[in-house]
Amino acid sequence: MNNVGKMSHFERIFNAIVDEPVDRLPAFPMVCGLSRRLVGATHREYSTISKVAANSLLAAQKEFDMDVIPLLIDLSVIAGDFGAKVRFPEENTPMVEEFLIRSVDDYEKLEAPEIPGARMKHQIETTKLIMEKVAGQVPFSVLVEGPLLVLTQLAGVERVLKDVKREPKAVDTALKVITEAIVEYLDCYPDGGGAGAICMDYLWGNRTIMSDDDYRNLESKYEPIIRRKILEKGYMYSIHNCGESPMLDIQIREYQCPLYSLATYPDRGENRSISKIVKEYSDDTMIVGSLNTQLFTFGTLEVVKKATRNFMEEVAKALIESGHKSKFVISTGCEISPSTETKLENVRAMTETINKHGPKIQEKIKGESRI
Amino acid sequence: MVILSGDEIFEKLKKAVVDYDEKNAIETATKIVEQKMDILAAVKALGECMLEIAKKYENSEIFLPDLLLSSDTMYAALRVLEPHVKIAERDAKKKIIIGTIEGDVHDIGKNILKTMLTAAGFNVIDLGRDVPVEKFVSEVEKQGANAVAMSTLMTATMKNMERVASLLYEKGLAPRVKIAVGGAPVSGEFADDVGAHIYATNALEAVELFKRLLG
Numbered sequence: 001m002n003n004v005g006k007m008s009h010f011e012r013i014f015n016a017i018v019d020e021p022v023d024r025l026p027a028f029p030m031v032c033g034l035s036r037r038l039v040g041a042t043h044r045e046y047s048t049i050s051k052v053a054a055n056s057l058l059a060a061q062k063e064f065d066m067d068v069i070p071l072l073i074d075l076s077v078i079a080g081d082f083g084a085k086v087r088f089p090e091e092n093t094p095m096v097e098e099f100l101i102r103s104v105d106d107y108e109k110l111e112a113p114e115i116p117g118a119r120m121k122h123q124i125e126t127t128k129l130i131m132e133k134v135a136g137q138v139p140f141s142v143l144v145e146g147p148l149l150v151l152t153q154l155a156g157v158e159r160v161l162k163d164v165k166r167e168p169k170a171v172d173t174a175l176k177v178i179t180e181a182i183v184e185y186l187d188c189y190p191d192g193g194g195a196g197a198i199c200m201d202y203l204w205g206n207r208t209i210m211s212d213d214d215y216r217n218l219e220s221k222y223e224p225i226i227r228r229k230i231l232e233k234g235y236m237y238s239i240h241n242c243g244e245s246p247m248l249d250i251q252i253r254e255y256q257c258p259l260y261s262l263a264t265y266p267d268r269g270e271n272r273s274i275s276k277i278v279k280e281y282s283d284d285t286m287i288v289g290s291l292n293t294q295l296f297t298f299g300t301l302e303v304v305k306k307a308t309r310n311f312m313e314e315v316a317k318a319l320i321e322s323g324h325k326s327k328f329v330i331s332t333g334c335e336i337s338p339s340t341e342t343k344l345e346n347v348r349a350m351t352e353t354i355n356k357h358g359p360k361i362q363e364k365i366k367g368e369s370r371i
Numbered sequence: 372m373v374i375l376s377g378d379e380i381f382e383k384l385k386k387a388v389v390d391y392d393e394k395n396a397i398e399t400a401t402k403i404v405e406q407k408m409d410i411l412a413a414v415k416a417l418g419e420c421m422l423e424i425a426k427k428y429e430n431s432e433i434f435l436p437d438l439l440l441s442s443d444t445m446y447a448a449l450r451v452l453e454p455h456v457k458i459a460e461r462d463a464k465k466k467i468i469i470g471t472i473e474g475d476v477h478d479i480g481k482n483i484l485k486t487m488l489t490a491a492g493f494n495v496i497d498l499g500r501d502v503p504v505e506k507f508v509s510e511v512e513k514q515g516a517n518a519v520a521m522s523t524l525m526t527a528t529m530k531n532m533e534r535v536a537s538l539l540y541e542k543g544l545a546p547r548v549k550i551a552v553g554g555a556p557v558s559g560e561f562a563d564d565v566g567a568h569i570y571a572t573n574a575l576e577a578v579e580l581f582k583r584l585l586g
Contacts, residue, residue: 092527092528097476097501158439161436162440165436165440166440207434208435244555268573294526294561297526337525337527339526339527341527341530
């Protein structure tokens with residue numbers, strides 16, 4: 001048996017970050033909008049009423065025994081406050097339906113809104129409510145859109161990617177304004193006091209999208225300013241990138257990111273094997289990943305249990321081979337679909353499997369690690 | 372005025388696409404029309420060029436911004452050339468209905484596939500984004516399409532793809548009408564489950580499957 005006694009959520013995560021012994025690896029299914037179903041709310045309510053969002057996420061944490069609360073509303077929070085028209089479906093994720101930037105001149109004319117805007121306020125208030133309830137007991141991770149993601153929400157992906165080549169100066173002008181707005185927005189969060197992380201979504205740092213050089217001339221220029229603000233506010237710095245070929249060297253090593261959340265795609269892109277990533281990057285960061293979110297909508301209980309168990313074994317083997325004790329969070333590669341057709345019992349099956357098999361697997365890691 | 376030979380002018384057209392030089396592409400296409408050259412051969416040359424560019428993208432020799440700008444240049448030239456393609460030749464092309472499924476507004480993947488299918492010589496009818504389930508089916512009937520291609524970036528909307536596929540089977544349109552599904556969350560297993568005929572991990576592979584199934 002594992003001789004590490006049962007840990008609290010907080011101890012488990014923070015021991016794992018520094019690669020110290022844990023009772024089992026942390027469990028972090030990214031249940032965000034889906035959580036509203038536990039309190040009988042609609043997605044629209046989750047996206048607009050802070051009390052509903054906080055109660056939903058807290059209910060999910062209890063229901064699924066999650067080691068981290070994923071505080072994501074959706075990816076149009078900042079763009080919405082800039083003035084992009086956002087659609088709020090009753091039972092689906094809000095999305096931008098009309099872009100604000102429609103010409104080259106519009107990049108130059110982009111102005112920061114009053115900060116915090118209504119949508120930013122919603123996410124900040126939700127964070128405060130969660131902190132009031134669980135700070136120091138359950139870590140939380142607040143997802144914030146990165147500058148390039150905000151820009152693609154304001155102008156559309158195609159326009160931005162073309163203008164990266166055609167109008168680099170205009171794109172850069174807009175990125176600067178957006179970065180300043182993000183920093184001001186981050187400043188509106190309560191002091192983190194080490195209770196949680198702010199997770200930047202840097203989705204477009206992806207080699208199926210652009211070259212390393214282009215990316216360095218875009219988001220990379222502004223990343224240090226954002227990182228500095230996050231640390232200054234007392235939060236851990238984290239990055240999420242569920243693209244097929246994330247720029248790991250840039251986003252983990254150059255950005256000195258201690259927590260990196262990613263997806264793996266066995267049939268495409270560069271992120272095909274979690275084992276390879278753990279071995280290559282666990283000295284630099286704690287990888288958070290990467291069960292396939294499809295499992296929760298289309299899988300059966302048995303399929304989810306088996307996939308989770310297999311994934312845990314694969315991660316354990318990679319940790320052993322790279323001489324690590326615990327530096328990993330068993331998570332999903334992205335948000336679990338908030339669809340009404342996603343099966344809540346499948347999320348439960350994931351965390352129950354981690355609870356059931358985690359301690360034994362951890363004992364194996366402890367016994368075999370080459371440290 | 373310098374008169375270029377057929378090969379030279381087609382090479383110039385291709386170079387304009389590679390360099391994403393829209394102005395040059397339009398001027399060259401206009402010359403091809405004015406000099407009453409083989410329009411169909413020019414369209415074919417454009418398509419071949421675009422597929423070569425797509426291969427470079429798949430091999431990470433170029434990136435998405437380059438692919439998108441070349442694609443725009445190809446369409447600019449096609450807009451000049453296509454009105455001069457004989458109606459019979461246009462009608463001979465196989466028709467593919469394409470769109471992003473209901474509930475989703477992300478369309479970049481759909482647009483890339485549309486470019487590649489156009490380059491490969493298909494007549495692609497783009498329904499846009501957030502296309503209702505029923506609209507896919509009614510357009511297949513109205514256009515007499517040979518295939519329907521649906522894209523999504525969100526798991527939440529994948530069930531709508533399943534609904535389109537089910538309706539096509541219920542109405543007896545599939546399997547004659549081939550069904551393609553794609554997008555980041557879509558897998559081969561999902562494609563099999565919903566009775567889709569075409570699923571690929573990139574646009575070029577998808578084009579090959581369309582060619583194989585539609586002839």
